[in-house]
Amino acid sequence: MTVPHDETDGSDGRSLHARIAADLRDEIMNGDLAPGAKLPSTERLKERFAASNATVQKALGLLKEERLVIGRAGSAVTVREHRQRTMRPASYMAPADAGDRYRWLTEAEKLGPRAQSRLLRVAETVPPADVSAVLGLPEGGTALLRHQLLLIDDEPVELASSYYPLEIARGTLLTKRRKITGGTPALLAELGYPPRLSVDRVSARVPTQEQFTALRLPGDLPVLRTLRVVRSDDERPIEATVMVKAGHLYELQYEFTAG
Secondary structure (H helix, E strand, O other): OOOOOOOOOOOOOOOHHHHHHHHHHHHHHOOOOOOOOEOOOHHHHHHHHOOOHHHHHHHHHHHHHOOOEEOOOOOOOEEOOOOOEEEOHHHHOOOOOOOOOOHHHHHHOOOOOOEEEEEEEEEEEOOOHHHHHHHOOOOOOOEEEEEEEEEEOOEEEEEEEEEEOHHHHOOOHHHOOOOOOOHHHHHHHHOOOOOOEEEEEEEEEOOOHHHHHHOOOOOOOOEEEEEEEEEOHHHOEEEEEEEEEEOOOEEEOOOOOOO
16 A cells, blocks of 8 residues: 655655554454564655655654564564454453462463563552442442552563452452462452453553553553452452453453354
């Protein structure tokens, strides 16, 4: 596809280098430019997009900042081997077996050699309105927050804020600022609240200041925000988690059966 030379053409108000980066980004994310593949040469990109050398280099610079490609000016630019990772939420919903690590960590290590979590904050707080609604809290009601950053190979993957009803959390390890063996699903099951049903609501958002900084985002690319409510017996809500990932680096895969 050839893009008009003008910086704006009335149909897409973004700068030409941003439009070039957007088209190449899409080809990287959908696999047309596979992990490890070389991007077309600067000359071919100049011809394809009717752009100057400086504009093409500026577009490639954006993709490098986004950690989608690697390479130096004047040399071949290639797609990173881990240009986009697929996360499968259902694979780590069940409680871990006794003594095992949190399932998110074991599943994430299939994508990279080292996964870890950093617990940032544990406190009683008023949740966001949508979280309060799914937990059935009154206006101004509080819940216990466990706020953590999840990483793969020291690269931030997900900022997760998990909220628990106080009548469940108080007096338990949930209130302690330390990691929980097997993760919170295992602890909730031990407390008599086994996870039975999880419902995800996924949306694309502009990152907040905290999300931008914690996830080391390169610009105003959207993030994927998942609001998950976990219910136990009698459909009682026992956990609501807001999970935020870089939209250009991660995708979510859900599997369904006909019925």
